Amino acid sequence: MNKVQKILLGMALAGLALMLCFPIWFGITGAFSSQWELETNLAPVFTGTEEMVTWSFLPQAPTLEPLVQVLMDAPEFFVMFWNSVTITLGILAGQLLVGVPAAWALAQLPLPGKGKILSGYIVLMLMPFQVLMYPQYLVVRDLGLLDTLGAVILPAVFSTFPVFLLHRFFLAIPGEILEAARIDGAGELRIFWQIGIPLGMPGVMAVGILSFLDSWNLIEQPMTYLKTKSLWPLSLFLPQIQLKDIGMGFAAALLMLIPALLLFISGQEYLEQGIALSGGKD
Numbered sequence: 001m002n003k004v005q006k007i008l009l010g011m012a013l014a015g016l017a018l019m020l021c022f023p024i025w026f027g028i029t030g031a032f033s034s035q036w037e038l039e040t041n042l043a044p045v046f047t048g049t050e051e052m053v054t055w056s057f058l059p060q061a062p063t064l065e066p067l068v069q070v071l072m073d074a075p076e077f078f079v080m081f082w083n084s085v086t087i088t089l090g091i092l093a094g095q096l097l098v099g100v101p102a103a104w105a106l107a108q109l110p111l112p113g114k115g116k117i118l119s120g121y122i123v124l125m126l127m128p129f130q131v132l133m134y135p136q137y138l139v140v141r142d143l144g145l146l147d148t149l150g151a152v153i154l155p156a157v158f159s160t161f162p163v164f165l166l167h168r169f170f171l172a173i174p175g176e177i178l179e180a181a182r183i184d185g186a187g188e189l190r191i192f193w194q195i196g197i198p199l200g201m202p203g204v205m206a207v208g209i210l211s212f213l214d215s216w217n218l219i220e221q222p223m224t225y226l227k228t229k230s231l232w233p234l235s236l237f238l239p240q241i242q243l244k245d246i247g248m249g250f251a252a253a254l255l256m257l258i259p260a261l262l263l264f265i266s267g268q269e270y271l272e273q274g275i276a277l278s279g280g281k282d
Contacts, residue, residue, distance in 0.1 A: 026055065027257065030250030031066055033059040038246045066247035070255065076229075077237060077252060084233040084256075087152050087222075088215040094157030095211055100204060103166030104192050108178065118167070125160040129220050140225060151225035152233075156215060162207045169203025170196060205270035209263060216260055 030038060041054045070077050106114055124132075136155045137146075145151040173196065181191050197204070219235050226232055234256050241249030264271070 024257075027250060027253050029055075029057075029059055030247075031254040032062045032064070033247065033250070034061045034063050034065065035244075035247045037061060038250070039243060042246060043243065066251035067254075069248050070251040074248060074252075077234070077255075079230060080232055080234040080237045083149065083231060084216060084235065086149055087218065087233055088212055090149070090153040091156040091215040092208060092211055094153065095159060095162045096204070096208070098157055099159070099162035099166060099207070100197070100200075101192070103163045104170050104196050104200075106163070107167045107170035108173070108192075108196070109188065118164070121160045121164050125164055133220075133224060137224065146225060147227050147231065149226075149231060152218065152221045155221070156218075159211075162211060165207055165210075166200065166203050169200045169206075173199050202270050205267055209267045209271050212263055213260055216256075 037060055041056075044053050105111060106118060111117070132155075140146050140151045140154065143154070145154060177195060177199075178191055181195055186194075217235055218233065219239075222231075222233050222236055234252070237252050238249055238256075241252075
């Protein structure tokens with residue numbers, strides 16, 4: 001590749017990066033825009049007229065009013081925020097308790113039919129929520145969890161994605177280390193706890209970050225299982241926004257983005273290590 005091709009490729013990638021960053025910039029500038037400016041720019045989206053939607057690179061009259069409104073005059077925001085925290089932490093804790101041992105067993109223990117089990121995991125992982133919605137709904141209803149936060153947490157705890165991904169991480173652990181531990185008299189539980197967990201920690205952290213991002217933004221599951229609005233997570237706060245509340249919608253979206261962004265930045269190193277290790281061994 002010559003110098004001109006490298007420059008063109010760099011320009012193309014820079015343009016693509018700008019396109020991918022535009023929704024974030026759109027949300028940030030909207031959170032600091034006045035209500036009248038937002039109504040003027042976005043009215044065609046809500047009214048269905050054929051007028052063009054307009055947007056300025058920077059707010060014409062920057063203001064903190066939308067953020068103040070959400071934080072001071074919208075108590076339902078905090079209720080939904082803590083519902084999101086409860087759902088996300090419940091799912092993460094459950095996936096760690098269930099997914100990590102299951103992945104270790106499939107990767108390192110001599111279980112019969114492991115190949116078929118993994119194939120089943122792949123099939124289930126590829127199925128969208130709409131396919132599994134009705135069976136999950138029946139199970140949740142029969143357990144008496146319908147219209148409770150447990151209805152959202154329980155199905156996600158047994159998600160196939162964490163097990164499948166962690167299985168790859170645990171496979172990358174050198175077998176010589178495990179055999180040496182067995183020769184020294186260590187049992188399988190001790191090997192899992194003192195060798196598997198520490199060596200697989202980048203994978204566990206990577207799965208935790210990805211699961212947090214997925215759980216924090218759940219929409220379909222809460223809409224299906226939760227009928228009481230006081231139980232709704234923050235992800236359902238935004239679909240209720242109308243044109244007269246559009247400023248609050250942008251502010252709420254920005255506040256909802258902050259925890260996920262901070263977690264991603266703080267755990268980026270683990271995420272990169274985990275992604276690298278996941279392809280380290282077939």
